Amino acid sequence: MQYPRPRTILSALSLICTAAVPARGGSAKSYIDVDTGTSFFGHVEPSGYLFGMMTPQQPTTDFIAQLVVPLTNGAGWGGVSLGSSMNGPLLLVTWPDGDKVMTAARVASGYTPSAVIPYTTNPIALSPIAQGTFVNSTHVSSTFLCAGCINADSFDPAWADDEHRDVFFGYAYSQTAVDDPSDIDTRLSDHTAGGAAGSYGDFPVVLANARSNEYDQYAAMAGADGRSQAPTSSATSTAVGSATSTAPPRPAATSDGEIPPLELVVLVVLGAVYLLQPFIA
Ligand code: HEM
Numbered sequence: 558m559q560y561p562r563p564r565t566i567l568s569a570l571s572l573i574c575t576a577a578v579p580a581r582g583g584s585a586k587s588y589i590d591v592d593t594g595t596s597f598f599g600h601v602e603p604s605g606y607l608f609g610m611m612t613p614q615q616p617t618t619d620f621i622a623q624l625v626v627p628l629t630n631g632a633g634w635g636g637v638s639l640g641s642s643m644n645g646p647l648l649l650v651t652w653p654d655g656d657k658v659m660t661a662a663r664v665a666s667g668y669t670p671s672a673v674i675p676y677t678t679n680p681i682a683l684s685p686i687a688q689g690t691f692v693n694s695t696h697v698s699s700t701f702l703c704a705g706c707i708n709a710d711s712f713d714p715a716w717a718d719d720e721h722r723d724v725f726f727g728y729a730y731s732q733t734a735v736d737d738p739s740d741i742d743t744r745l746s747d748h749t750a751g752g753a754a755g756s757y758g759d760f761p762v763v764l765a766n767a768r769s770n771e772y773d774q775y776a777a778m779a780g781a782d783g784r785s786q787a788p789t790s791s792a793t794s795t796a797v798g799s800a801t802s803t804a805p806p807r808p809a810a811t812s813d814g815e816i817p818p819l820e821l822v823v824l825v826v827l828g829a830v831y832l833l834q835p836f837i838a
Pocket of ligand 1: 638643665669670
């Protein structure tokens with residue numbers, strides 16, 4: 558199955574909704590990332606929220622994650638809990654800062670904004686993969702190597718050997734901006750608060766389905782592409798242990814090839830007139 562990425566999300570959202578979202582909280586499925594042609598395993602919501610992942614055949618500590626989050630007027634954030642609850646497990650979160658993509662790790666000890674703090678329990682590093690990391694007019698997309706993210710606060714690598722084991726992850730997103738988008742440690746908005754236009758829930762994953770022969774090739778893009786982008790904000794960090802990372806790789810959607818709807822209609826009309834010219838004359 559092939560899911561569209563945000564660059565084509567407007568035209569293809571219906572395909573996601575009808576093809577990928579099963580009843581009752583949903584479950585994860587394989588999809589092809591059209592930017593790279595790489596197969597991911599993930600969960601998608603009708604809103605366009607998506608979490609995908611890819612592991613090596615023998616996972617140890619690292620995996621590749623992909624978060625796609627719907628935005629309202631350029632604002633919002635979204636994330637995944639690598640456990641069924643919000644409280645306790647490693648949380649991965651992304652949001653836009655203008656056309657830059659901010660991706661960070663958090664951990665929660667309660668259901669209030671101040672109880673959701675930067676994750677420092679174990680050393681991890683989030684290295685952006687530029688090809689799948691960008692902001693457009695409707696979504697933010699973050700694809701990154703999550704080094705050290707398979708740990709005591711997420712899941713056991715041995716589970717990836719068991720084809721039948723269902724593990725539950727959680728998703729959450731809000732279309733209310735974080736407090737300070739340029740601050741990697743910023744306070745997040747409550748995804749359950751009135752007006753947040755957010756959602757949350759859990760979904761089962763069969764980790765064995767995330768194993769990929771393409772993992773090494775794809776993971777190698779993380780350092781090269783991510784670090785080759787000139788850091789443009791103070792929020793850029795590769796600090797192991799402070800659980801932060803960001804990438805400024807992709808500009809807005811229109812320069813990424815997305816044709817705004819009005820221009821599309823004009824093009825279609827002009828094309829039709831041109832083709833019908835011999836008959837009209
Ligand atoms: C400002 C920060 C946050 C606040 C105030 C907040 C608040 C809440 C509240 C009140 C609930 C319970 C709703 C209910 O009773 O059904 C909840 C559930 C949930 N949240 Fe958050 N949340 C925050 C951040 C996050 C983040 C960063 C994630 C993941 C990346 C997340 C994932 C979840 C999930 C998966 C659930 C459902 C499972 C559970 O109840 O533990 N939340 N959140």
